[in-house]
Amino acid sequence: MNFTQDANGIYRLNTSPTGDAGIAIDTSLGAISALITTANNAISSLNTAINGALLAAHNLSDVANAATARSNLGLLSAATHASTDFDAAGSAATVNTALTSHTSNVSNPHSTTAAQVGAPPTSRTISTSGSLSGGGDLSANRTIAVTIPTPLRVTFDGGGSAITTGSGTKVNVVAPISGTITSNTMLADQSGSCVIGISKSNFAGFPGSLTSIVASAPPTLSSSQKSTDSALTGWSTSVTAGDILQFSVTSATTVQRVTVSLQIVGA
Numbered sequence: 001m002n003f004t005q006d007a008n009g010i011y012r013l014n015t016s017p018t019g020d021a022g023i024a025i026d027t028s029l030g031a032i033s034a035l036i037t038t039a040n041n042a043i044s045s046l047n048t049a050i051n052g053a054l055l056a057a058h059n060l061s062d063v064a065n066a067a068t069a070r071s072n073l074g075l076l077s078a079a080t081h082a083s084t085d086f087d088a089a090g091s092a093a094t095v096n097t098a099l100t101s102h103t104s105n106v107s108n109p110h111s112t113t114a115a116q117v118g119a120p121p122t123s124r125t126i127s128t129s130g131s132l133s134g135g136g137d138l139s140a141n142r143t144i145a146v147t148i149p150t151p152l153r154v155t156f157d158g159g160g161s162a163i164t165t166g167s168g169t170k171v172n173v174v175a176p177i178s179g180t181i182t183s184n185t186m187l188a189d190q191s192g193s194c195v196i197g198i199s200k201s202n203f204a205g206f207p208g209s210l211t212s213i214v215a216s217a218p219p220t221l222s223s224s225q226k227s228t229d230s231a232l233t234g235w236s237t238s239v240t241a242g243d244i245l246q247f248s249v250t251s252a253t254t255v256q257r258v259t260v261s262l263q264i265v266g267a
Contacts, residue, residue, distance in 0.1 A: 177239075
């Protein structure tokens with residue numbers, strides 16, 4: 001590329017290696033000044049464009065607003081975290097599997113003691129009394145049963161006079177349940193003495209097979225208005241529903257009305 005001047009005095013810019021006519025350049029000062037101004041404007045525009053452009057060497061550090069850029073790219077807050085803040089692919093599933101296996105393990109993998117969790121020791125016992133039965137230590141399941149006795153009552157009434165003995169003072173009743181007699185109680189209208197005999201027979205054998213069930217410890221009042229006995233020494237305490245129990249006054253002094261109550265606990 002070179003300049004040559006033609007016969008008319010006009011300089012030409014030769015850009016072709018073949019030596020063609022080239023490009024004519026007006027060498028007047030006004031034309032050159034205009035060219036310089038145009039070139040400067042072009043350079044200024046190019047600088048402005050370059051100043052607003054991202055440079056590869058800056059690796060996106062020269063964006064005007066990083067948060068806006070992330071939003072425009074569809075990136076959420078995870079884009080601001082290091083890769084070490086996240087689990088590797090599949091690791092969460094592995095942890096969940098291990099956790100499920102551990103929480104399903106009922107063989108006490110940590111050797112936790114009852115004292116550490118505030119649980120009572122297996123040597124602790126549950127005791128019962130009265131109408132409750134069952135219980136035991138806590139080494140196994142325990143059952144507590146509530147026993148409600150069924151009362152069987154008979155009243156002898158002298159009709160305003162002292163009770164007498166004899167065939168007229170016998171009362172026959174049917175056992176309402178099968179079970180065990182656990183106690184007897186006597187209540188009189190006044191202080192006095194009274195002994196009540198009790199015999200038993202099954203329904204089919206009544207009355208010929210009546211047999212005493214009180215041995216030598218029948219329900220007894222001795223110069224008193226009340227008595228109770230739960231020892232029942234020598235008694236035959238077992239009864240079957242439908243058995244016949246016969247109550248009779250063996251002896252009586254002063255008392256005009258006496259009620260005898262047996263407590264029967266169901267089998």
